[in-house]
Amino acid sequence: METDKPILLSGIKPTGAAHIGNYFGAIKQWKEFQTIGSHQCYFMIADYHALNFVQSAGDMRDLTHDLVLTYLAAGINPEKVVLFKQSDVPAHTELAWIFDTITTMPYLERAHAYKDAEAKGKEVSVGTFNYPMLMAADILLYNTAKVPVGHDQKQHIEYARDTAEKFNRIYGDTFTLPEEFIVPDVATVPGVDGRKMSKSYNNTIPLFSTRHEIEELVMSIVTDSSGDRPENVYAIHRLLKTERELDAVYDEHQGRYKALKEALVEDLDAFIKPMREKYHELASDPRTVADILEKGGQLARERANAKIEEVRRAVGVS
Secondary structure, rough: OOOOOOOOEEEEEOOOOHHHHHHHHHHEEEEEEHHHOOOEEEEEEOOHHHOOOOOOOHHHHHHHHHHHHHHOOOOOOOOOOOOEHHHOOOHHHHHHHHHHHOOOHHOOOOOOHHHHHHHOOOOOOOOHHHHHHHHHHHHHHOEEEEEEEEEEHHHHHHHHHHHHHHHHHHHHHOOOOOOOOOOOOOOOOOOOOOOEHHHHHHHOOOOOHHHHHHHHHHHOOOOOOOOOEEEEEHHHHHOOHHHHHHHHHHHHOOOOOHHHHHHHHHHHHHHHHHHHHHHHHHHHHHHHHHHHHHHHHHHHHHHHHHHHHHHHHHHHHO
16 A cells, blocks of 8 residues: 555544435545545544543444444445554554643633533533544644545644644654645535534434435425425435536426425435445445454554654653
């Protein structure tokens, strides 16, 4: 596997069944980078981040296994990318601690996740408060050049850049400053209730839904009866077809929301079916996930261990 290309890194937390928002917001772009070949791609199962949400060992194992199958069924090729589990690389948490020692609490109090939790009156765990430093470690450990993110995740890259710059000022030039990559034409994917599609809102369309599940979910999409076009239905449909292709359908069925939802059901099922079949095929071999994670973990550790040793020398513990 080539290692002289700039690094691109991204990941998803194993906190629930993947949905079409995960695909169009992240995995679709990963596949494009994988095909272009301009970067060496590292795609991570962010299981340590998921501990803020999943606190059952059995659930964590099952969700992690399922997420690897999801990556594979959606088209991620472990022969072309490094697919690994965050917890298989101890340097992530070691580097996060080193970053903790140069990071102030007021700085972390600016993080969106902390401010949102505080605004809602939630008791904030240290893991939630401190997650920007673990995320900075995730990114900087691999000399990452580019990180695909949504508009609402741009702060993560700002924290990583700030941390790299501060470390470099204190200890000498050690870290590459990463750049965010925001896909300009991917809007927020709406859930069936009109809000952003999110597992936390329970408003998702799972990526491997059955035909029956797709029908039930699409028919439940919240619509505004004041217009000729159901905007939430159209926004999801627009992910599957061009505006030109959809114009004819939406003009023909103007104001007929049930017919438009039925059209979306057909197109969603046609899109999901091949991935659903691939998922079940992969799941039939119990060694698939273990073998891929073993190989990917070894490759990730090789790069990460070299970097953490450089950091240890810089701070004087090695």
